[in-house]
Amino acid sequence: MRFSAYFILISYLMAGTGLVAVSLTNIISPVFLIATGILISLSFFLSILGKPINIQRLVWNSLAIIILAAGLIDYLLISLSLIDASVRFLTILMVAKLFDLKTNRDYATLYLLTFFQLLAASASTVNLSFLFALALYILTGIWALTIFNLKRDWEEKSVAHNEIAKNILDPYFFIVTAGLAALSLIITLSLFFVIPRMGVGFFPKQTADTIKISGFSEKIDIGDLGPIKLDPSIVMRVELSGYKTPATSRLYFRGISFDTYNGAQWQQTIKELVALHKNSKGIWNLKSEIQNSNSEIIIQTILLEPIETNVIFAASTGIGVSGNFQNIAADKMGSFYLPAPFYSRIEYTAYSLLPAHPKPILPEQSYYKEVPLQYLHIPSGLDRVSVLVKGITSGKKTPLDKAISIEEYLKKNYRYTLSPGIPDRSIRKQEGKNPVEDFIFYTKAGYCEQYATTMAIMLRTIGIPSRIVTGFLPGEWNKFGNYFIIRNRDAHSWVEAYMPGAGWTTFDPTPSADTVGAMPAATTAIGLYIDTLKWKWNRYIVNYSFQDQMNLAKTVEGKGRSMLSKLRGSFNTKTVASKWKDMLLLITAVVIAAIILITIRSLVLRAKGKTRWPNTPLFYKDMLVLLAKKGKTKKTGETALEFADSVAIEGVKAATDIYYNIRFGGHKPTDEEKAQISAYLISIRKTLP
């Protein structure tokens, strides 16, 4: 491949990387992206074929003004976001520049534009892929700059460069540049972990991600039945500290509970929220729950995607939450709430009691007064259900035994389906008076909400207080990262019944719920592995907190690395001066830049060193190659002039004079001479057989 082709290819690679980085932000629409991609490819083919469009300077300048105006309008009237507008502006500008690549300065501008694109992208994406885009950018950047340097160096001495670029673009070149890219990344990342931070990013996103969640909702309406689609998108990732294998007993990630059933819908009548107090360890405690806790505490680190709710989840019985929040509220049913729905991924730690195992004991008199009456309320018209329940629970004495027998009954006799309430009602001869009756006596198939509702109602008919809870099942265990991947399809409803002596106890009458955990791995090993990367990315990069840095410092200190810990010591207060941070960033940036520049320089020098007579104008070498092809080979002991005399072809002598002048006289060829040389080369090509 010709050198110029390499140069164009690598410059476009860099432009492409800029576009990839920008595309990760979701700021530019797919249509825009595709159009940009097509334009870039078009200009690439035009350049590589050597047929660039010649845009007049005037046209180009007015185009630039239009683009700038469009960018301003975008910022001031449409997106109102500086980042969004500048990402679009930079992208359009880059595409325009690609059609106007003539001089070296144009290329330098292009590189600068891609750099700003990357910068803009870094400010507005938390996507893991950005890391790859960054790595790719560093790599292509080094390539482009090296080749650019070579090109400029050669152009200073030569007039045309048709020499094959094999001298530089060898495996060594690619290994060194890839190594350099990796090194820069490592330095950047290690810096990331060391430098203290207060916030998450420089430019927190302001616009809301409107992710549609079909899994979890704050309303349960079993009167309105319809098929449910399993949504595999991930809702949260949960790491259990200390656990390297899935927890032995099944965890239920509790969202909110409902106390009142009106015959079709569940509602919360106990809506009162209590602001929690933060204790000295930074945990918002749910006091009532902590008092009677003898159980083991399970600590979960949860990375929760925005799902348009202010509910935050905790396993089993949540007793506290810590995280970077202003405040946390809780309701009387043990659910946690943020002050407002959140629109970006959040990370928090939840503290929960593992489920208690109640003993089958008979209730005392006070039992029925311990809980509000709502938990025993049943709508009218459930006489038939009541009769059935009495039958199921006959012979059972304690509330626990009764509840277990109802749970077993539902699991055994009813079928799990995602499309309940079979649409074609003509097939069905009868239907119940209400959804619960319909489920129990007629359809006998349904999904978790119907099972849970039915069990809760059944419990109430025999005087056991109950409520319904919505939340998530643990989902999939990622063995690479040791955490649970919880998806929308893991959304679930279950029942909590008030057991004498034990309090609210979880029951799950849904049959498939047992099998969910045992389901064959929904994700391939590679998928799990990639998700682990995403988890780590989010956990350690995007949500990497000051606390984590403290932990890191402690670990380092613990390992006796006194040097580093001393260094950390100067940072480990909240009064960390931002100038320190800036200084460190600056120094590292300078170091990385220096390393990159030195490498580029040495690559250039190496490429030159590998060429015999690197200072010789390429046109002369080209001429020798041309003449050699025609059977006129210059002997090594022959001077250029002697050779020219012996060849005796018009143009060779004149070209040799110019060559001498450039090569030994340090002369810079004028445009006229360049044209002359081209003419000579053409005439030599023609005259020879």
Add this chain to the structure above:
Amino acid sequence: MLTAADCFDTIPFMETFLTDTPTKISSLQKNLEKIIKGKPQIIKQAITALIARGHLLIEDIPGVGKTTLAHGLARSINCTFQRIQFTSDLLPSDIIGVTIYNQERHGFEFKPGPIFANIILADEINRTTPKTQSSLLEAMNDRQVSVDKITHPLPEPFMVIATQNSLEYVGTYPLPESQLDRFMMRIRIGYPEAAAEKEILLSSSTELQPQRLNPVLSTEEVIYLQTLVDKIKVDDDLVEYILTIADATRKSSMLRLGASPRGAMMLYRAAQAFALVEGRAYCVPDDIKRLSISVLSHRVVAMQGMEEETDVEGIIQEIVDGIEVPL
């Protein structure tokens, strides 16, 4: 009249140089071509030696114009010229001068010899005794003479053009290698081409006399040209080329003695001067290659059995042809 100091530092060298110098050198060349027919390359080399502050040894059979060339070069410059015919009874004082007692002034007085001139033609230098030879050669090297502990500087420019007849052996004292090393170049004039010889034959008796030449350069101009030589650009690769050539003569199996460091130095300087003669401000490989025989062949000694001088030139040519020319 431009002086070196006027030119440099203020005006880029190339521009100053290109406006003025080539015309001066070519007028000198043209002047010499009036009396030396068909030998432009020899004339160029003679001019090269002049502006490189070198001395020239012309070695050839009689009657090819050795003396004419030397005389002509001297005549072309508006300078003092002395011709010393070397004979076996010539004494050093005959060249350098003597100190005599001046009765009027009641003291000794130095009477400068013929060496106190800008251009000296030392005719048939190998006919005199080594003692006299060496007195001349010392003066050539130091550009000054010392008589009775008093140092007398020689005029600038100072150039010795020596001739010797290579075929004569009887009654000659061949110059030893150490003495030959003082000459920047040894050139041979050789027989003229047939056409040139015809021209020589047909020309009138006075036409080829050096006496009829008019000076075209002043001594100041010669000194200026000599300073210009130092400014001639020599690429690093060309320096390497020179060193490679010198080294190759030392390693050659055909030579008993290779070129001295002075030889390499002289080649460097001669190449610079030759570039200037060619009208360039920079050296090219051709300058070095073309001069290598003239500059090196009298400094090397061939192995036994190859004593003939022409053989040495052939050996140098062969060596240089085998060395890669910087591209």
